[in-house]
Amino acid sequence: MTLDEAWRILQERQFKRTKNRETILAFFSENDRYLTAMEVRNFMALDNPGISFDTIYRNLTTFSELGILEETELYGERHFRMQCDHGVHHHHFICTACGKTRNIAHCPMESISVNLQGYEVEGHKFEIYGKCPVCVEQ
Amino acid sequence: MTLDEAWRILQERQFKRTKNRETILAFFSENDRYLTAMEVRNFMALDNPGISFDTIYRNLTTFSELGILEETELYGERHFRMQCDHGVHHHHFICTACGKTRNIAHCPMESISVNLQGYEVEGHKFEIYGKCPVCVEQ
DNA sequence: AGATAAACAGGAACGATTACGATTACTAGT
DNA sequence: ACTAGTAATCGTAATCGTTCCTGTTTATCT
Incomplete structure (x- = not known):
């Protein structure tokens, strides 16, 4: 943006x-x-x-x-x-040291096989936490 | 438990x-x-x-x-x-009305194709939010 | 420039969480 | 069972992030 x-x-x-x-x-x-x-x-x-x-x-x-x-x-x-991807749905790897992120295009909801019939899904959260390559060096 | x-x-x-x-x-x-x-x-x-x-x-x-x-x-x-699954890794659907959960066996990290080489992954969070069948009725 | 509604500053209030010193209660060893 | 030693607790105050409130300022439209 x-x-x-x-x-x-x-x-x-x-x-x-x-x-x-x-x-x-x-x-x-x-x-x-x-x-x-x-x-x-x-x-x-x-x-x-x-x-x-x-x-x-x-x-x-x-x-x-x-x-x-x-x-x-x-x-x-x-x-x-x-906002990074002009509204296109995506998830993030988030560096716990510097806060920088890396986009994760794969959304687990697409490939979810679990049966959620009868449930009303309102949203989801998928984030991966860790150190980015720059912060790993330190 | x-x-x-x-x-x-x-x-x-x-x-x-x-x-x-x-x-x-x-x-x-x-x-x-x-x-x-x-x-x-x-x-x-x-x-x-x-x-x-x-x-x-x-x-x-x-x-x-x-x-x-x-x-x-x-x-x-x-x-x-x-703790529900004796330490076996799993995720949850969480009802935003009553707080009840439903286990999601599928973990997105297993099928993640994204290249995180050089990154040090410390953890992840995957949760689905919504209404459970009982709360949908009300 | 003036009217008007949005935006702001300053500070108080709030809810969740943590910290602290003094007291109480568990457990182990006699 | 009794007691010493230490963990756990109580009661309260402090902290932190966030929100609310009220009077004042500012941007925008005529």
Whole structure:
């Protein structure tokens, strides 16, 4: 997801173009990995020490709902990253050291043979955790 | 996992047999689904209104580390249930209404074709969420 | 430029979890 | 059974991530 695509989505839905949103999107655009609200805050505080967590969480939630960001839960915290595959369904290997991800095209739901008749499936989660090659070296 | 098996593990590791541990294990033994610390507390408070969260979390963590309980994170909260398959690797369908689970024998890691050479895999999570047949009816 | 609704800052509140010092209860050894 | 030693517990306070609230500011549209 590019910045232009993100702004196009926001403008379509009539969200305003604010300094804070620009800063948040720029940060995700430059950091291709899962980030916490605290990491976002620390970056934003460089320019704007009075930035509010309310602002950060409100925007992160909005972006996530619009499909601009992807969201997952790790160690009891929300983590966000720029949407990578233009809405195409995929899963991730997530590096537990640096947060970087690697796409996993294979979705286990496609090949699942288990009989779930009578069940109403709402969603699923498939993630692989470990160290990426760069972090393995250290 | 039966109560006897749980106590055998605890005794092997020299954990003491206390009233609180008996109550916690009995509760899990009678409730075959994922439970929160709060649900455990509410049950324990019937007999012992002064029960401390410290005691509950300490024991739940101990049981989880010993493989007596299984643990997962849902909606930002830790959930626990009695270990079901004697340590045999498996995954779960989890009912978002009642917390009951259904085992999924198929593990996506077995059939994963993606090339993760150079990566150090530490673990993975595969869960399917939805409504079980009983909850679909309501 | 003015109107208006969205977005924001600052701080308080919240829920889940953990930490702590003082007390109690289990277990082993006599 | 009694007692010492240590694990487990209680009660409470603190912590952490996240959300809520209220008054103020800002972006956008006329």
